[in-house]
Amino acid sequence: MPSLQDPVTAVRGVGPKLAEQLATLEIETVEDLLTYFPARYDEMTPTNVQFAKDKQKLAVKGTVMSEPIISRYGYRRSRVAFRLLTGMDVVQVTFFNQPYLAKNITANMDVIVTGTWDAPRQTIKGTKVITKDLDQQSGMGAVYSVNKHIKQATLQKTIRQAFTQYERFIPTLLPVKLRQDYQLMERREMIAQLHFPTDRELAQAARRTAAYEEFFLFELRMLALRQANREADGLSIQYHNDEVRAFIKTIPFELTNAQKRVVNEICRDLKAPYQMNRLLQGDVGSGKTIVAAIAIYAAITAGYQVALMAPTEILATQHAQKLAKVFAETPVNVGLLTGGVKPKAAEQLRAQIAAGQINLIVGTHALIQDKVEYANLGLAIIDEQHRFGVKQRQTLREKGNHPDVLAMTATPIPRTIAITTYGEMDVSIIDELPAGRQPIQTQWLQAKQLETAVRFLKEQLATGAQVYIVSPLIEESESLDVQNATALAEEYAEIFAPTYQVGLLHGRMTNDEKAAVMDQFQAGDIQVLVSTTVIEVGVDNPNATVMMIYNADRFGLAQLHQLRGRVGRGQRQSYCLLLADPKTDDGKARMETMVATTDGFVVAQRDLELRGSGDVLGKRQSGMPAFKVGDPVADLKMLQIARRDASELLANPAWENTDEYQPLALYLHRHQLATHFD
Known part of the structure; x- marks a missing residue:
């Protein structure tokens, strides 16, 4: 019998060439095609x-x-x-x-x-x-998001043909009670009114139904995953409490109350018999790394290995160096495995990992290659977890025997959104900065005030401090009137010669070149580092006190906040200078927000208000799901109601056995691991 899971080639008129074109829009099945909803409508x-x-x-x-x-x-x-x-x-x-x-x-x-x-x-x-x-x-003409591979008219015609052919086979997933309670459409009518609306009111009603259905199905999958994780066999890591307490006493500062609370939550999960699946959120500089170090040490005292996966070689190298210092007087052996490690050294490292001689393995996605075998992996930590796809994270989980998973992110997300959308994970939040950290003073300057800014840089450099200067691009672009990193580096080399050395860092450099520049900056041989946003995450130099960002209005608030977090990591007062002449009200609002607060969660909330969920909650910016119709910010109330309804449904173990719920049970079974995050 025809099914919405049929490949698009089952639709009349779709041959191999058109199927290839549709695949560029991530349309591979009939269901993908029918749920590829219009971006807008033209009044016809x-x-x-x-x-x-x-x-x-x-x-x-x-x-x-x-x-x-x-x-x-x-x-x-x-x-x-x-x-x-x-x-x-x-x-x-x-x-x-x-x-x-x-x-x-x-x-x-x-x-x-x-x-x-x-x-x-x-x-x-x-x-x-x-x-x-x-x-x-x-009526209204549907207009779709297309690309250079496929024309609007072709997509419209193909969707109409698919609907004609498969209309009878579209199951309604939402139960009768929910449709009646919220006055929602059957799925067949919803799809028809979204693609071929007869009037604006019906199109809006269909979009409302689609948004609720999307949230409800998403939350069902999240809660089912959470339930499955709890029911699956996991490791009970019986760490040595006395050894962990002794290790915490060697830390040269007092943990904040938030850090203590989060450490207790993680340690409780380590001992529990189910697989830990916890998200650790903390603003830049809040001390996530030391919390992770305590969890690492706890797992290692119980005889397990730990893997820490970071998205870039710079960040992985930095983690390895920092943790090697933290664990210098302990039985923790740190290994660094990245794509940049020479083949012979990598082979030797893999042999030591397989033999259990290295018990803390830090690296990039190289950690999940088939060739890497762990002797006894008990804890997998994923840093900046939103930068990895579902499959990469799942592959790390599958190394070893159901290791506990701790995901970390420095991208602040308002708590209600985080708890609702990361529904399959437990969420821990470090919501206080370590004692002695001074808030970064942020100032918005116009381009005409550049001389004032340069004077200030010279004053800071004269005290022995170091400086970051960030440019949005590597090379000149005809389309954007922005400063580029290469030209800026040359310009500042002249301005500061011969007293101070200027270095350049950007994404097109080789890993060895990047590492060499970072080492020189960390050692103080380079006093001014001109960079693109490659330094956005994780780079840590306590001696850097000024972050100056050119064309700051070209960046989103979340990215600006991450960049600002590269300074203020030591005891000295630090500064962020935003050079911008914004042309839009949103651009001005972003600058004003950055000046008004250094609280990442306040910044994140403002970012959501200014831009909606599209970019902020999309996979590129924060790793949260990119919904097709629903907006987790504007429709937060609907999302929370959908989560409650999904939770009530799953609480009734008999729900899958009734005829009405068969289409929903089949859908959930088919999509259980497709969590929108990839």
């Missing part, structure tokens, strides 16, 4: 321009009064213009960068034009022109 019901408002999006039906004129300007840029008689009015229609339209439109042809109305100029800035089946055009 013709409007009288006499009643249209300026900047209104509209559709206008009329007769072409003049042959289209095409004019070209700039590189691959063009304009097609013609006059259109609509009702009693003649208006100008302009299409940009669609030169092929000139061949398709002729004088006296009846058309519908969609676009934006420019009232002062009596002009329509066109987005689309329709020349066929004009009488059938009404």
Whole structure:
């Protein structure tokens, strides 16, 4: 029987070539195709321009009064213009960068034009022109996010064909009670109204249904995963409490109350018989590394190995160096395994890991290669966990015999969002900074104040401090008027010569080149480090007191906060200078937020308010799930209700055995590990 899990090639008209094109949009099954929802809608019901408002999006039906004129300007840029008689009015229609339209439109042809109305100029800035089946055009036209591999019209046609072919086989997943309680649509109607809406109200009702369904299914998977983790066999790591207490006494500072609380939560999980799956959140500089060190030591006292996986070689190397110092007087043997380790040394290291001679292995994704075998892996720690995909994290979990997993992130996420969206994990938060840390003083300067900033840098350097200067790009870009790191490094080398040395760090350098520059900066041989955002995470030099960021308005708040966290890591007062001339209200608001607070959770909340969930909660920025329809920020209440409903359903062990729940049980079984995070 046909199923939504059929490959897209089962849809009539989809051959291997079109299937390849659809795959670039991550569409591989019929369900992927039917749930690839529109990004927006064009109003298709013709409007009288006499009643249209300026900047209104509209559709206008009329007769072409003049042959289209095409004019070209700039590189691959063009304009097609013609006059259109609509009702009693003649208006100008302009299409940009669609030169092929000139061949398709002729004088006296009846058309519908969609676009934006420019009232002062009596002009329509066109987005689309329709020349066929004009009488059938009404309602709203779905517009999809496409790429260079597939055309809008092809995707629209393919989705319509898939719906026609599979409409009878679309199961409704939400139970009757929930649909009645919240006045939600059946899944078949929801999909129809999202792709082919008959009016705006029905489209909104369908989107509301889709958002709730997406949240509900997501939370079901998260809670089912959590339940499965609890029920699965795990390690009970019986660490030596006296040894751990003795180790904590050797730490040269008092742990904060938040650190003590989190250490207790982690140690409780280590002893429990189920597999730990805990997320440790802490703002930059809050002391996550020492908490991780205590957990590492506890596992090693029980005879287990620990693996710590970091996203970059710089960060992995730094962790290995720092932990080697922390564990200098203990039986912890630290090994560093990254892609940059020479083949012969890597082979020797793998042999020592397999023999159990190294009990703390720090590295990048090299830790999860097939060739790496652990003697007795008990604890896996994933730093900046959102930078790894689901499969990479799962592979590390599968090394050894169900090791406990501690994931760490310095990307602050408001607690309600973290607890709700990381539903399969327990969440620990370090919400206080170590004693003696002074808040970083942040100042927003305009480009014309650059001389003042440079003077301040010289004053700081004269005290023996070091400085970061961050640029958004490596090389010049024609599209963005921004300073680039290479030019900046040359410029500052002249400004500070011969007294101070300037180094350059960017992502296109080899790992050896990066390591050499970082070593020189850490040793104080380089006083000024000009860098791209490659230093955003984990770089730690307590002697660096100033972070100056060029074109700061080009960065998101979360990234600015991470960059600022590279200073203020010692006892000295530190500073962050934001050079920016923002053109938008959002850009100004970001600068004002950075000046107003150094609390990462406040910054994160403001970031969510300014940008919504799209980028902030997307996989690129913080690793949280990229939902297709729902917005975890704007729809937080709905997300929390969906979580409660999912929890109530799973609390009833008999739910899977009733006929009504069969489609949902099948869906959950099929998608249990597909957690949106990859």
